[in-house]
Amino acid sequence: MNLAEVIGTIWATKKDPNMEGLKMQLIQPITTKHKKTGEPLIAVDTVGAGSGEIVFYVTAYEAVIPLQNQPALVDASIVGIVDRIEDTA
Amino acid sequence: MNLAEVIGTIWATKKDPNMEGLKMQLIQPITTKHKKTGEPLIAVDTVGAGSGEIVFYVTAYEAVIPLQNQPALVDASIVGIVDRIEDTA
Amino acid sequence: MNLAEVIGTIWATKKDPNMEGLKMQLIQPITTKHKKTGEPLIAVDTVGAGSGEIVFYVTAYEAVIPLQNQPALVDASIVGIVDRIEDTA
Amino acid sequence: MNLAEVIGTIWATKKDPNMEGLKMQLIQPITTKHKKTGEPLIAVDTVGAGSGEIVFYVTAYEAVIPLQNQPALVDASIVGIVDRIEDTA
Amino acid sequence: MNLAEVIGTIWATKKDPNMEGLKMQLIQPITTKHKKTGEPLIAVDTVGAGSGEIVFYVTAYEAVIPLQNQPALVDASIVGIVDRIEDTA
Known part of the structure; x- marks a missing residue:
């Protein structure tokens, strides 16, 4: 796992169901x-950060696990x- | 997930069934x-971009999920x- | 998926069954x-390139899919x- | 697999169950x-290092295997x- | 798949069963x-190199396949x- 800072949000109305x-x-x-290390990326948030x-x-792959009712x-x-x-260190 | 701009299309008649x-x-x-960050790549489009x-x-791995009837x-x-x-930020 | 040019072949008699x-x-x-971008790599060819x-x-992971009878x-x-x-672009 | 030195610990009370x-x-x-090669990362420890x-x-993917009772x-x-x-060498 | 030269061995008595x-x-x-390209890594050898x-x-993921009786x-x-x-080329 890696560390990150939450820096924003993304909206998309047209997306996979x-x-x-x-x-x-x-x-x-x-x-x-x-x-900072590398570019920002988009992550699903299941812990309310x-x-x-x-x-x-x-x-x-592991990223799919928290979302159990939906692949x-x-x-x-x-x-x-x-x-x-x-x-x- | 990462951001990208759709910049073109690719055709291939001879491919895996x-x-x-x-x-x-x-x-x-x-x-x-x-x-821009890195080189263009080829992605399957299931949302009509x-x-x-x-x-x-x-x-x-996750990329296989939208295509449920076909592995x-x-x-x-x-x-x-x-x-x-x-x-x- | 990424683009590549077929540039050669590799032989190995001693390999996993x-x-x-x-x-x-x-x-x-x-x-x-x-x-060219990066070093050549070895890929299984199922389309006859x-x-x-x-x-x-x-x-x-997806690379295992074309070879259905054998993991x-x-x-x-x-x-x-x-x-x-x-x-x- | 890659080599690493254990350099610390991380605490998180609010996390996925x-x-x-x-x-x-x-x-x-x-x-x-x-x-050293690259940045430190967070790994689950199942061997008591x-x-x-x-x-x-x-x-x-393999990282999920040691934790068998819990995905x-x-x-x-x-x-x-x-x-x-x-x-x- | 990528090419490599076998350059050594690693011993570990305390490891996952x-x-x-x-x-x-x-x-x-x-x-x-x-x-040489990049740093050495540790690989399981099932072909006797x-x-x-x-x-x-x-x-x-594919790396788990040769070891069928044990995840x-x-x-x-x-x-x-x-x-x-x-x-x-």
Whole structure:
């Protein structure tokens, strides 16, 4: 899993029916030192993260799991909001 | 999911039988600031996106999901057309 | 899916039994402008592409699908031969 | 699989229910020469690795396998602690 | 699939039970011109490749397939030893 900051939202009325009702957040991947790394991406949010919060997210196949009643057309999903990072490096 | 602009189409008469009838679009990945990022790729289009439209697409396993009656030989699929992006970063 | 040019072949007599009989092609990924991008890779060919032809291929999980009678140990597969690309970008 | 050093831990009280009870470690990918390569990432630890230990980890789909009673929302998992590397290159 | 040279071995006594008995090789990805490309990685070897041999390997989901009696925690697997490469590029 990787860290990201929630930086926005995306709207799409014309989309695959299986995506109806899913909240999509725009997230900026960050390092453990809170530096940006790479471009923002769109992730489904199932934990209720708000703008500015630090989250961790999964990509690829696992991203479909939180959305159990609907086979989801997603490849990125926020799965937790970070309380604290202990980086001893 | 990532953002892209639909920039073209691709034709192939000789292809795997499972791909018959699928519309393939050429898409250019873009950032939230509408800058190109990386090379164009070929994605199956199940939402009817037109040339010049901003879409978001999935890659990898999930890309097979929209094509339920046929196990699809695709690894990228357009799943929505973007109405609006709110980027507070 | 991505574009590639078929540039060669690979032989291996000692291999996993499930790969017996599969034709492996060496392909060079290219852009829509026919420029090389990245290193050549090995893909299973199920559409009969010949050396010099422009093809599109899938990577990752989907690559197992064309080989239905045998669970395939492949992660890249040629799925079509390109007739024409319309790139309006 | 790739090598990494365990460099920290991450806490998250608000997360997907399926992640309850999973230990998440912060790991720094390293080369066989113990040089850092890329950014730290978050991996589920099912082998009891401690801070400073060299581990190898899987990414993507396979990462869900160690967590059999719960479909896991993870895309990286520590699967072994390295005793010795013999690099003849 | 990609090419690699077997360059070493890795030992780990403390690992996930499903990995018991699997031989892990350290492999260096190479181009068709036998140049190193990227960092070495750890792959399960099911074809009996020896140090110095040129092999091709799969990554991601397919890597679990050779290990049929045990759901494998691996994301890279050697699936063949290369006899000859014909690169006409």
